[in-house]
Every structure is written in C-alpha cells, then in structure tokens.
Amino acid sequence: MGKHRRLGGYRLLDEIGRGSTAVVHLAMDSFGREVAVKELQEEFVAEPEARQRLAQEMAAQARVRSGHVARLLDGRLDGERPYVVMQYVPGCSLGDLVADYGPPRRERLLRLARGMALGLADVHDAGVLHRDVSPGNVIVLGDRPTLIDFGIAREAGAEQLTRRGMVIGTPAYLAPELIEGGAATTASDVYAWAATLAYAATGRPPFGRGSLHGVCFRILRGQADLEGAPEPLAALLRRGLDRDPARRPAARWFAGALADWTGVSSGRSRALLA
Template sequence: MSTADRLGPYHLLSRLGAGGFGEVHLALDPEGRTVAVKVLHPHVAADGAALARLAREVETMRRVRGPHLAEVLDAELTGPRPFLVTRYVQGRSLGAVLAEGGPLRGEELTRLAGGLAEALAAIHAAGVVHRDLKPANVILADGEPHVIDFGIACALDSPSVTAPGAVLGTPGYLAPEVLSGGEASPAADVFAWGATVAYAASGRQPYGTGPPPAVAYRVVHHDPDLDEAPAWLAPLLRESLARDPAARPTAAELCVRLGVAAPPPVPAERRRRPAAPEPPTQEWRPQSRETAGQEVDARARHRDKVRRRWVVGSGVVSGLVAAAAHQYVPEMSLLVLSAYGVGVLVDAGAGVMAGARRRVVFDLVSGAGAVGLYAVLIALFSPFTLLLALVTALLVLVTVAFAG
C-alpha cells in the first residue's frame, strides 16, 4: 500500500466529492470500518486561526450524537494535510434525489422534516450551529435524512478562508439576519430547515432562482413562495422562514410539532464556549458551490413547463380533432373530449393530493378552454376547413417530433 493512499491511520479508497472546505474521501479506519475523511483545501489549512477555532469546535462536535447525524469521529488538524473523519453514510444527497425524482410526498416528506428537525435539535443542544444546512448537506439513506458538515462552516468562517466581506453559506438558505451582517444563530439553522424542507416539498426554491445577489435580496425583503407546499406543512414552514429570528420556532419546538423526540439538552459544562464574535459582514458574495442547487431547481421547473405544455397542446389538438369529426363522426367528438377531460382531471387530482393549487386551477382552465375551442371552431368553420386544419396540424407535429 503506497503512502499516497494513507492519511494518518486511514486508508483512502476513493474520492467522493469536494466542497468549499475540502475533498471528501471514502476510507477505512484501522478496524476496517468505512468512514468519510474530509481533507481540508490548502488555503483552508493555511489559516492557523481558523484551524485553531475548528480544533476547539471538534471537541464539542465529537460529543454530538443522533440517528440523523454523520457524527465527527476523529480529526487531525496539525499536520501538513489537516483532515476530519465522520461516520460514512451510504446514500445520495437530497439535492440529487430531488433532481431525479421530483418533490417528496407523504411519508418520505414527513420523515425528512422530522429527521432534520431532530438533527438540528441535537446539534443545538450541544451549543453548536450548523450554519450551512441545505440539500447538498443532507444525505438520504433508506429514506432517512442524515445531516453532514455540522459546525464546520461556523468554525471556518474566516477572511482568509472565504475572502474579506463574504458571508459563508448558500443563497436561499441563509437567514436574512446573516445576509444583513448579523451572527448565525440556532434561529438561522431553523430558517435553513424551512427553506430545505420547502424545496423538498415543492421542487421549487422558496425564494426563486437567478443571480445569488438577487436571491439574497428576495430573502431579506420578500415572503417565500410556499404555494406548492402541503397544507399540513405550510404553516410551520412559514413560521420557520419568518424574517424576524425571534418569531421562528426552535428546533426542539419543531420536533414537538412534527411528533418526533427532541434530544435532552447537553449539560452546560459540556457545551462549547462561545467564540469571540467575528467582525460584522457588510457585503454578501456568492460561493462557488451554488450551481448544483440552481441546476436542481432548473430541472424541476423544466418538468413543470413540459407538463403545462402537454396539457395546453393536447387540449388544442383535442378541440380541433373533435371539431373536425363533429359532422362526420359525432361519437368520436364526444370520445376525444371525454378522454382529454379524464386526463386533465387525473392531473388535477394529483395536484390536489400535492396541495398544488395553481396546478389544479391551470388544469381546470385548460379543460374548459378545450371545450370552448371546440364550440368556437364548429360555429365559425366548415367541416372541410377543419379537416384541412387538422391534417396540417398533425403534419407540423410529426415534423417537429422527428426534427427534435
């Protein structure tokens, strides 16, 4: 085994990915168990003050335990390649799951909301603030969420690591008080919980997409978009995304309202001692890891756009087919309109189950529009003209399909 494959007592197996602070490797510990080893980037390792702060945090982070946490197991922060070791969770990030399968529903969403609340409660009970909760930092394994990287962002927030005037975090998940230059507190984690769960429930970023400064502006000045969130969850999300930190529930209160067990508070002597306050931040700058979240949201929006185009396009074709067949085969007109109506009602029913009010309204308006188009066409045009129009439309559709 080459020395390049080893880091301290850990045997590195493969690279899992990279983030703002370092590269993550799958590794084996001395007992042969799989662990995740995060090797800090050189520019992070060069900041002695940040490493000293992280070393203090690690002692507390190692005491944080919970079924929804990737616990910190070990750390070596004094050598040429500083690293942290956490429990390895074999699964996929929440962002990747949403990109492939769309929003979570039913039991999946309930387990996510409760599990993340329980994880935050355990973190906060130890006096730690996550500061960077988002879909990329949530791993789903067998349907259960696991939070990674807790406490690291807070400990490594340093001008040498992030560049002067920067706020460490992700637009759309950073609380308004943090974007305005305030300190990240447990209430900021609750805000991130609300944004993460809202995204998982709807497949849409609650503060939209676009340039990071624009998203940050909407977080500070606008209300979140929760129209697609289920009715049972929307009130709790709205409270968690309140602009006033004092108006948000605590993580322990989230657990109570979601019916999960909050961990007992950690004795005061075991909590971390608060670090000296950092200079207030005056300007927010985007991080380089934001493209993944924007790509996930773009895919969700693309799926919704395709569905809307299908509803409208099939409505137009159905109305035209029914009108063209009205005089020659009246039964076919009724059959075509009925089939389209059933399809629209099924899609609207799915919208009702998901609590997507806009989707239901769109489907019902499209169904009525198809019937209205049919009535207008048979009133204004002759059957022969409609038949020619239908043939032309079908030829155009076939041409477009083969051209794509």
Template sequence: MGVPTAGRLGPYRLLSRLGAGGFGEVHLALDPEGRTVAVKVLHPHVAADEVALARLAREVDTMRRVRGPHVAEVLDAELTGARPYIVTRYVQGRSLAALVATGDPLRGEELTRLVRGLAEALAAIHAAGIVHRDLKPANVILADGEPHVIDFGIAYALDSASVTASGAVLGTPGYLAPEVLEGRDAGPPADVFSFAATVAYAATGRPPYGTGPAPAVAYRVVHHGPDLTDAPAWLAPLLEQCMSTDPAVRPPAAELCERVGAAVPPPGPVAAPVRRPAVDRGEEPPTEHMRPDRRAPGPAETYARHRERVHRRWVVATGVVAGLTAAAVRDYLPELSVLVLAAYGTGVLIDAGFALAARARGRITFDVAGGLGAAGLYALLVAVFSPFTLLLAAGTVLVVLMMILLAG
C-alpha cells in the same frame, strides 16, 4: 497539498474521492479497524488560516459529542499537520439536492420522515451548543428514506476573515438566513431558517426563493417572502414561520420536534432519545393542520414491510416460473410437468401454514391466490401456445435467471 484518490492520510486508507465543497475534498476511507468513514481534507486556503483552524479545533471536541440517528457524527480530526482533516461517519446514500433535482418532490411518508429527521438532527446539534450555519439540500444525505445531516459546525467554526474572503463560507443564498446575508450575528434561529428552506425545496421541488445570480436570490431572501406554493397544508404554516426575516419569530429546534411529532433530545450532547407520543408525555397531540400525512415507521415496521414485499415477489415469480415450466414440458415429460406444479403447490401450502400459525390473513390470501394463479397460467399457456414456443420461452427465462444470479 493535493490529496491522491488512493493512499494514506494518518491512520486512514483513502479509497476514492466522493466530492468537494467549499471547505475541502471528501474521500471514502477505511479506519484502522476496516470500517468505512468519510474523510474531509481541508482546502489549502482553509488549512493556511491558523485562526480558523484553532477555532475549528476548539469546536471539534464539542462536535464529537453530538450523537443521533440523523447526524453523521464526527469521529476524529487532525488539524495540526500539513493536510488537516476531519473524519465523520460515512452515510451511503444520495443527497437531497440530487434526489429532488432528478426526480419528483417528496410527498406523504417520505416528506414526513424528512421533516421529523431534520428536526431531530437540528435539535441534537443545538443541544450541544453548535450552530450548523450551512444546512442545505446538499448537506442532507438520504439513506433508506432517512435523512442524515453532514458538515454541522464546520461553517460556523471556520467563519474567519481570510476563509470568508475566499468565498468558502458564502454558502447558497437561498438557504442562508437574512441575518447571515446581512453580516449580523447568526445563532440557532439561522439554522431553523435553513431547515425550513431545505424542507420547502424537498416539498415543492424548487428553491423557495427562486434561481438566478446569487445577489438577486439574496435580495429576495432579505426583502421578499418564500414561494411555498404546492407545499402541503399541514406544513406550509410552519415553514412560513420558520422563514420569517425576524429571528425571534422562528421556533427553536426543540419546539420544531414537538410540532411535527419528532423526538426531543434532552439538554446536552447525548444519544438520541426514544420517541414517545405526545399523549404519553401528558401533552396535547398536534393539531389537525399540523399533523403529518402518516406516522413515520420505526425500524421494526420497516423490516416487516420489507419482508412482506420479498414474500409477495417470491410467490409471484416462482408461480410464473412453475406455470411456464410445467406447460413447456407437458408434451415431452408429463411426469416432470406434474412434479413442478406439485412442488410449487406444496411450497405455497407450507408457507400458508406458517402464515396461519402467525395469524397473518393477508399472507394466507396471497399464498392461495398465488397457487390458483400458477394453475391458471399453466392452463392458459397450454391452450394458447404450442409446446415448442413454450419450450423456447422457458429456456429464455432460465437463461435470464442465470444471468441475474451471476451478476448478483
């Protein structure tokens, strides 16, 4: 029942193996229309459990109706063949676990976007009547700074005696709620606990209940409070409430959205709503200690920032190349030297004209500074370096630029 790294599975063409978890292997694949998807092929011991598969088949119909910008929705499933599988939207990014493990904790806008995105995802999942049961940093994929929750509902649906005996549903104790570890009924409040533990990991850079053998971590979850040292002041009180050992104390996912300024999905598995400020809904805005560091930018704002970064890099890079080239050919081809500076200056002036029409004062200032900087660089290079040295430098820059273009 092994799955090759390349081949076909039903109508899907498998391209490469992305990884493996407690329930199966995940493969990057193409659907019949040529779109990339993620195909999770269940492990043999899971596929052999008819009771678990029947329960999963019942849950899949509900899981397919969950929609939202922060969930990797279920697209298809085949649970009756020799190799049962589930197909989800493919999110190209890195898991939160890998990102924090190899870098620094999330701060500022990055953390705010994570908190709001996870709250929205959890609310959308719960609105459909589904319990994730296995929310943790490894099941959160970050793409362009936005979180996407994967594998929702699978752990809950496959919670049968034979599957659990294999250890597949044990999960990671530091992110499982106390009631799950104690074998009690686990509903939406268990996901709220996992949400807080996941956010605490992202905000502090370490598991909230420490590391060590699984039984030791599980004991701390049940009998001790989390370590929220270094968590932001606006976030720590909410995390502490969400990680209470009493499920009744934890706020529901819809309330989480309200408290962090995220969108609240309407009842039922429908598309994600448009976010509106609390004051527009006739409500009190978040209190100061609960207000995130900054508002998460929307798609239009993110695109505008990206264009601004590209513009500034263009002005600086072309200014350096123009100044260096003009200085290098000054003694050999003085007309070309003047032409290069004039061409750069004309380009900057045209761009500044567009900025003036758009009333973008910052862009005009940067264009003027770029033009003056290129002229200043030209004068400095001519005064300090010999023509031969400048010619070698210009040639080196040209070769590097050609290599970059070819690599691209």
C-alpha cells in the same frame, strides 16, 4: 488496494467531495469500516486560519450526539496534512434526490422534516450552530435524513473566523438577518431548515433562481414560494420562514409539532399547529 494513499491509519479509497480548502475521501479504517476523511488541500496546509477552521469544525462536531447527525470519529490537526474522520453516511443528498425524482410524497416528506428537525435540535442542544443547513448537506437513505458538513459550524460563543460583513452559507437558504450582517443564531439555522424543506416539498428553491442579488432581495422581502407544499408542512414552514427571528419556534418544537403526523405520539402536536 496497494495503490491507495494512506493518511494516518486510514486508506483513502475515493474522493467524494471537495470544498474551497478541503477534500473529503471515502476511506477505510484498520477494522475494514468505511469512514469519511476530510483533509486540507496541500496549498492550505501552511495557513494557520485553515487549520484553525478545521479545529473549530472538530470541536463543534465532537459535541453533538444524534442519530440524525454524522458523528466525529477521529482527527489530527498537527501533522503535515491535517484531517478529521467522520462517520460515512451512505445515501444521496436531499438536493440530488429531489432533482432526480421530484418532491417526496407527503408522508415521506413529513418523516424527513421531523428527522431533520430532531438532528438540528440535537445540534443546538449541544451548544453548536450548524450555519449551512441546505439540500446538499442532508444525506437521505430511505426515510432517514442525516445532517452532514460542519465545515462552517461553530460552538455558540466561539471566535468568529469570518470577516465582519462576509456572508457565510448557501445563499438560497440564508436567513434575512444574516444577509443584513447579523450574527448566526439557532433561529437562522431554523430558517435554513424551513427553506431546505420548502425546496424538498416543491422541487424549487424557495426564493427562486437567477442572480444572487435577486434571490437575496426576495429573501429580504419574505417572498417564499410554497405553492404545492402539502399541509400541515406548509403551515410549519411559514412559521420557520418568519421574517422576524424571534417569532421562529425552536427546532425541538418543530420536531414535536411533526410527531403526530409521522406516527409518533406527542399528545399535543396537532394542537400546536392550530
């Protein structure tokens, strides 16, 4: 155990993720609990924008309280190696789950859809935009999904750190208005939720594979592939993938619409689907 590097009060055990500017470690705190520690890579420590982006991630995630969203636990931005500490979420990504085992059965799929909608609704209720809902950023354990990675999230109204015209997010799950240069909104998060679930329901990216240009073209044309997606989920996904963001219901609405179908009584969910 002595060979493991320490960062703050945390012992770094293993690398579990790596992005463009940061590394995520499985770590142990002073109570012996597993946590996830995200630290800036050494070459980005001196860049103010990288520190500011990490600070924005902390500020956004700190506002969210949800059983379906990884919690922020700790962090330090002023040291030699800035880091944030998050709840470690066991399980595997929705992307890996579908790639390895195929689409979940209808009942499980509906439960995953509702859990994801509840988590996203809690994010939005906290005044935060996630901006990168995608199969790689949903961890599944049993029937419980947890939304992770607030690396490009921001509080609504916070300063935009990306350059104008730069597309941020996972391209296959981007809302059309973002491809066209529009601002991120709760509606664009909802679109990404629906696109992510379309992948889970069919085992295929909803706008196909191939060149980025081709994928974006199909997104802009509204050519979503939902063949094989079970009802009532397919009907809901069509609403979430509406080309017009003003016509997409809120995440909380989708959670309510899915309630009766997952054994949770909402009193009016089936009527909402009509």
